Amino acid sequence: xxxxxxxxELSTDRAWTEVExxxxxxxxxxxxxxxxxxRSGGAQGNYTLVLRFTNQLNTSGNVSVTSGLGSVSGTPIxxxxxxxxxxxxxxxxxxxxxxxxxxxxxxxRTLASAKVPVGILLGDVDGNKTxxxxxxxxxxxxxxxxxxxxxxxxxxxxxxxxxxxxVTVTQAQVGTSIP
Numbered sequence: 001x002x003x004x005x006x007x008x009e010l011s012t013d014r015a016w017t018e019v020e021x022x023x024x025x026x027x028x029x030x031x032x033x034x035x036x037x038x039r040s041g042g043a044q045g046n047y048t049l050v051l052r053f054t055n056q057l058n059t060s061g062n063v064s065v066t067s068g069l070g071s072v073s074g075t076p077i078x079x080x081x082x083x084x085x086x087x088x089x090x091x092x093x094x095x096x097x098x099x100x101x102x103x104x105x106x107x108x109r110t111l112a113s114a115k116v117p118v119g120i121l122l123g124d125v126d127g128n129k130t131x132x133x134x135x136x137x138x139x140x141x142x143x144x145x146x147x148x149x150x151x152x153x154x155x156x157x158x159x160x161x162x163x164x165x166x167v168t169v170t171q172a173q174v175g176t177s178i179p
Contacts (some may be wrong), residue, residue, distance in 0.1 A: 037121075063083075063085050073088040
């Protein structure tokens with residue numbers, strides 16, 4: 001599972017998610033309404049956060065999960081203006097905060113620290129921090145479709161197709177929420 005945060009000198013405004021070779025986006029703001037990832041990170045709770053910066057990066061600095069259950073796995077990967085951060089052990093039904101500090105750009109400047117909040121709630125396809133019958137109905141309405149730019153959130157098991165399995169997973173999560 002991969003989602004991408006576009007950052008302008010660490011000012012985040014959008015996130016991207018890849019299922020196989022397809023790229024989709026959803027809001028993942030630094031402030032205001034919490035962006036919620038509603039799809040499965042697998043049994044190990046693995047997610048990949050991809051951060052884009054205005055300038056090419058020199059070092060990843062310090063990256064850590066500073067709130068919530070989960071951790072950074074390995075060293076972040078820098079490629080031009082993109083930093084890829086692998087997360088593991090990310091639990092469902094929570095808000096995590098990934099904090100970046102001492103990141104430097106190609107000019108040797110240390111960028112301001114940033115906190116990237118991410119909601120994780122399996123089945124919350126409407127992103128309101130609660131799984132309810134509305135989510136079940138949204139998934140049910142898309143059964144039989146291939147995941148695409150307008151319906152990828154309904155593919156909660158991340159297999160590229162929206163099926164009865166996605167409905168079942170979402171039904172099992174009804175009543176869960178992010179505090």
